[in-house]
Amino acid sequence: MKLYYSPGACSLSPHIVAREGKLPVELSKVTFSAEGRTTAEGEDFYKLNPKGGYIPALRIDSGEVIAEGVAIVQYLADQSSVSMTPEKGTIEYYRMLEWLTFISSELHKGFSPLYASNITEEAKEAQIKKIFGRMAFAELELGKHTYLIGDTFTIADAYLYTIMRWTKRFEMSLAAHPNIAAFMARMEQRDGVKEALKEEELDPIQ
Ligand SMILES: N[C@@H](CCC(=O)N[C@@H](CS)C(=O)NCC(=O)O)C(=O)O
Numbered sequence: 001m002k003l004y005y006s007p008g009a010c011s012l013s014p015h016i017v018a019r020e021g022k023l024p025v026e027l028s029k030v031t032f033s034a035e036g037r038t039t040a041e042g043e044d045f046y047k048l049n050p051k052g053g054y055i056p057a058l059r060i061d062s063g064e065v066i067a068e069g070v071a072i073v074q075y076l077a078d079q080s081s082v083s084m085t086p087e088k089g090t091i092e093y094y095r096m097l098e099w100l101t102f103i104s105s106e107l108h109k110g111f112s113p114l115y116a117s118n119i120t121e122e123a124k125e126a127q128i129k130k131i132f133g134r135m136a137f138a139e140l141e142l143g144k145h146t147y148l149i150g151d152t153f154t155i156a157d158a159y160l161y162t163i164m165r166w167t168k169r170f171e172m173s174l175a176a177h178p179n180i181a182a183f184m185a186r187m188e189q190r191d192g193v194k195e196a197l198k199e200e201e202l203d204p205i206q
Pocket of ligand 1: 009011052054055056067068069070104
């Protein structure tokens with residue numbers, strides 16, 4: 001399997017899941033430039049992910065490519081002998097889907113406008129306020145248990161960790177979110193997270 005990624009981007013989430021799951025996943029760094037998007041092997045990335053040339057994408061052993069981070073982490077979890085999802089059919093399983101969807105549509109996509117080079121200070125401030133509002137529920141839940149769904153790591157934690165790293169990039173202090181800050185520090189103690197950060201040449205944020 002090969003994961004197409006860019007350091008510190010949302011592709012870090014499936015990268016963490018691959019390392020936590022001890023899966024033999026190779027990495028291919030995608031270069032974004034004005035001329036296009038190219039994989040480490042020189043392929044046109046728009047052809048690999050024709051939905052928009054965005055990462056992450058996973059080439060599986062059959063040669064097929066799976067895109068969308070939420071689908072990729074579930075695929076990886078299904079390939080691993082390490083348990084990283086609650087049992088299907090349980091309420092915890094649906095909580096995990098709820099978190100993955102929430103992180104994707106409310107948190108991950110909440111950060112997207114901040115990456116626009118032409119965003120005004122006013123719009124940036126309003127967007128940051130909105131993201132902090134969306135983080136309140138994660139702050140509350142992480143005060144009750146170690147991970148999002150109880151005290152066991154799941155693929156949803158890898159996604160939350162990845163997106164919450166961006167608070168540092170946009171100078172959003174976690175001082176008012178001590179449970180999220182503690183979660184980030186806990187995640188950074190995990191071997192799979194350490195390994196993925198090292199491979200992407202990223203520093204821990206806590
Ligand atoms: N719907 C996609 C969105 C992925 C996404 O936002 N990827 C970003 C990096 S974090 C990207 O490649 N952005 C470049 C672009 O959208 O053109 C998913 O959830 O996997």
